[in-house]
Amino acid sequence: MGSYLQASWDNDAFQLRARNTSDRYYTNGIHVKHFSNYWHKWPTRYVLLKLASRVGQSYSYRYDFGAGQEIYTPKNLTIRNRPLYPNDHPYAGYLYLSWGLTSSDPVKGRKLTSQFILGVIGPLSGAAEVQQQFHLAENFKTPMGWGTQMPNDPAVSYFVRYENRLVPQFSPVFDIIGRVDANLGMLSNYASMGTVLRFGLFNDYFQSATGLYNSSAGRPHRRVQLYTTFGTSFRAVLDNSLLQGGWFNGAHNYYALPAVELKHFLGLIDWGVAAAYKNVQFSFNQTLQTSEFKNGLDHQWGRFSLLFYCGR
Template sequence: MDRYRSSLVACLYGALMAITAVPAVRAKDSEFGTLNLVIENDSFAGHDRDYTNGILASWTTGPDQTPSWARAVARWLPFFSEEGTVRASYGLGQSMFTPNDLSLEDPPGDDHPYAGWLYGSIGLFSETPTHLDQLQLQLGVVGPAALARQAQTLVHEAIGSTKPRGWDHQLDNEPGIVITYQRSWRLPIADDIMGLALDATPHLGAALGNVFTYANGGATLRLGWNMPDDYGPPRIEPGLPASGYFVPQADFGWYLFAGVEGRAVGRNIFLDGNSFQDSPSVEKNVLVGDAQVGIALVFRTVRLAYTYVFRTPEFKGQDDADKFGALSLSARF
């Protein structure tokens, strides 16, 4: 674990060194798009269980680079503003879930099932001065084809951690689909608190699919200096909504943020099990809450952020709440 954390520190240091070579860019400059890299892992909280790891790479287009089909769809959607600035996004991600004791070849039936989720995504953003609409489609596969077993085994061998022995009991292969819609509002609160600005972004949304189905709502507060125009750093679903792009206001800025969200969960395949065949499963909790705190630094055209997440127990008999960290790097081109 110590070696793993040391490697993360080294990666972070390398990223900061690379940032210093980025040329200055102002908000008025052209925006080709934004590349986002996100890693979520429970080792940040000293755990290795339940939702244990997620990775996501995504690209969000600049307004002038948005494909014509995306603009047409956004204008057609009744809940998207006709005056909104439209962006498109494309992503590829993987999430993995494990029980508490990785050393058991036959994990207990009342613990979180082994499961992996490998997916691609396509999304639309429509932003106005007062709110942001996000619509996303995820398509992928749950089960051995998601390659979570191979990914976790490889990483654990490399860092000398416990070998996961129970992947023979993971969920079976199943195609997955999730459609997610979120609306976030930007509410300025104060623009000069000892030189700092404060705003709030409440949100409402829902997801529908055989992987996730839920309704959600919550809010985030940001406090900072030279805060970029964004709705927080990117996260992996399910999680508080954010934006896969940002508009810097100066060569350097920063903000602290804190948010909460509640979800009413109709389906979570990683707890409910496969849709059309018998598989490991546990009794899920219908009501789940997230609380998060973090910091985002913006240096010229790069946004670096860390988020610490506390998630209430997701299934009956879960020993403890989930705690994990999310590290994201966004580069604007």
């Protein structure tokens, strides 16, 4: 089956609406993930969900390990001592490790993904240093308010996503996929539902966790893939520690938003393009999200992602 490595870079400068390019809210994210059944050896496998096996059916199971950092800032980066409750996003950083499992059912067109995530928000995330050094290197304005960021807090979470082909695949170049997901824990509690449309030349989404197959896998195999995706989703949010502060020390940050400022229903739209040759894939995605808090703005960011085969 082999191992695969995926590296992704999110930034709110990677957007096509250049006139609205921002440096606010979710402003940067780096994510790395290693897909390999080596991670099946770790005890985290006992907390991961998978599709139940059935007689006469075989599913594809792929474990993974990931790490990442996310950076969040307000609209105005030039204020050192911000006013209380400014109807703006607090400074916040998030650093995490994740262990996951993806179960794929190519016959019925189903996929179940689960992740156990250990993270931290606050100065330990290193977000302030990363953004300050990046802005200094690129001669951007210096973010002045990191002294008001969320204090250190653990952020242990559990993520689950279920996906299913909504309409029988009547065309090899068009597919409609429905998805529901939920995140539970100390970072944020929410549930989402939505759909994803795929157009173009692609391998079956439900045949593996990566979509990159080798010719010895005994499955329909397309060496060259070129396709676009379009998705919409609706999210109900109970809480968000990146806005409200963590469970233990959040009350000690007077710049966190009160619970009454939080918007509990969000809409998201994303679209992207992907190109792959054999076991290498490059993709670019755009995400537009409605405001997360009162008097906030909608927000858009882009993602560049590289996925490739890295060994047995």
